[in-house]
Amino acid sequence: MKVLIVDDEPAMLLAMKRMLSSMQDVEIVGSFQNAAEALDFVKNREVDLAFLDIQIATDNGLELARSLISVCNDLDIVFTTSHAEYAIHAYDVYPLDYMVKPISRMRLAQTLTRAASRRRSSSNLADDIAPNRLTVYGLSCFEASSKQAGAVKWKSKKSMELFAYLLVHQGRSVAKSRILEDLFPGRPLKQAEVYLNTIVYQLRKVLSEHGFKEMILSAQEQYRVDLDQADVDFIRFEQTMLELFEFNITNEKAAIALEKQFLGELFEGKSFDWATGERERLLTLYVSYAKRLASWLLERNQYNEAASIARRIVSRNEFEEESTLLLLSILGAMGDRKSLHNHYEQYTQLLLHELGLQPSLSIQQQYEQYQ
Known part of the structure; x- marks a missing residue:
């Protein structure tokens, strides 16, 4: 680059x-x-x-x-x-x-x-898809753009939020009553319905400017987004992650590349209260996938790549013991005693300063094994 x-x-x-x-x-x-x-x-x-x-x-x-x-x-x-x-x-x-x-x-x-x-x-x-599709980035941010008109310029924050909300449901229909409850909590029903109609209009208008007039569909008091016209990073990430459940020499490069595509949490920086559960679910899936991949690479003696992945996992939750054990195992196996010692000391000081605790027996034994 x-x-x-x-x-x-x-x-x-x-x-x-x-x-x-x-x-x-x-x-x-x-x-x-x-x-x-x-x-x-x-x-x-x-x-x-x-x-x-x-x-x-x-x-x-x-x-x-x-x-x-x-x-x-x-x-x-x-x-x-x-x-x-x-x-x-x-x-x-x-x-x-x-x-x-x-x-x-x-x-x-x-x-x-x-x-x-x-x-x-x-x-x-x-190279691979139709000339004009909506490209959506939801990992670490929320952005959308098309080849036809560039970046989407949202008419309002709520119209942007509604689009994110519908994308999370991955093409499934969502009842109007549920949308009102999730996006407009505490608002009088009539007022919320008027507001919803307004932002649906705004959303359809801005998507029409990009050539996606029929992307937001509604029927029988339900709404959904047509994903046939969109490429959404967090949906693609999850689908590919499930396809790469078992690692082997053939899919190794694809598995490593996929882990690097998890750039941050879902809609990071956006205060979407309704997204908390989905954000945690996707992060949990990523962490589980990354741990399995790092462990598999460790078994194949690919220490540098395994260590890079383990460090990224640890950076997301420095207190999580399983991730710390994995990183210590990798650093020990690769013979990097300096990094092993430094990380153990940082972890020890973090626990003591923040929680008033000492490392568990498992952590201590893992550290001492490579000393």
Whole structure:
């Protein structure tokens, strides 16, 4: 992936270059401290992903983003800033991500994985499916776009929420009464019904602009979404995960690639109360899948890949003992005593500081086995 960095702070520019240069499949093609040089560069060079500071000295990062996209319309933009109060939904450039400084290596890696996944999906859609489909990302975010009209610009937050709600039901019909209860709790019935009619109209209108006039279907006081016209990452992820239940040499690469597609929790950053159960269910499925995959790779002595997966599992729940045991086993088997010791110490200090506890006997024995 060809990456461009624009930041007027020399220290931040250097830090980003160092982190990015150590990451797999990343080529830093340019780094600049002002907007004009960056724009001139993109006019003559191929760039896949640009990290832009929102405030670049006297320049405006948002204006630069618009100019870059006008030159290279398939360029992904990631905003970086020291100001957490900026709201991503306010920008009409629809960036891939928004990162608040200081930026950790793990956070940066998640963004790169997401960018790579999006580009693979776009490529697959161009080659394998109909010319115009709605592409939906729900893992770590909630975004939708089409080849015909680009990113979906929701008419209201509630129309966006209704679409997410219907997608979670994966094409199954949902009773109007249940939608009212889940999306408008506490509202008077008549008022909620009027509101629902309004957002259904808004949703159908915005989808029509993308060529999907009949995507939201209703009959007999029920609503559903027609998934024949959509490619939804979390639905595809779950379906593929079930298909890869048994690992073997033939599907090994596909299994590893699938684990990396879980970029974050369902609708991360969206306060959808009704999504809590589905979010936890999907996360539980992912963790179970990732543990099985890491264990299988450990048995095949593929330690580095197994350790990477185990670290990602642990990062989602640092207190979970089974994941910690798995990571300690992998680090011990690969002979990385330094990492083994460091992780054991971090886990011990975390338990003591947060819960006032010592590691379990199983954890202690696993650690001591490789010392």
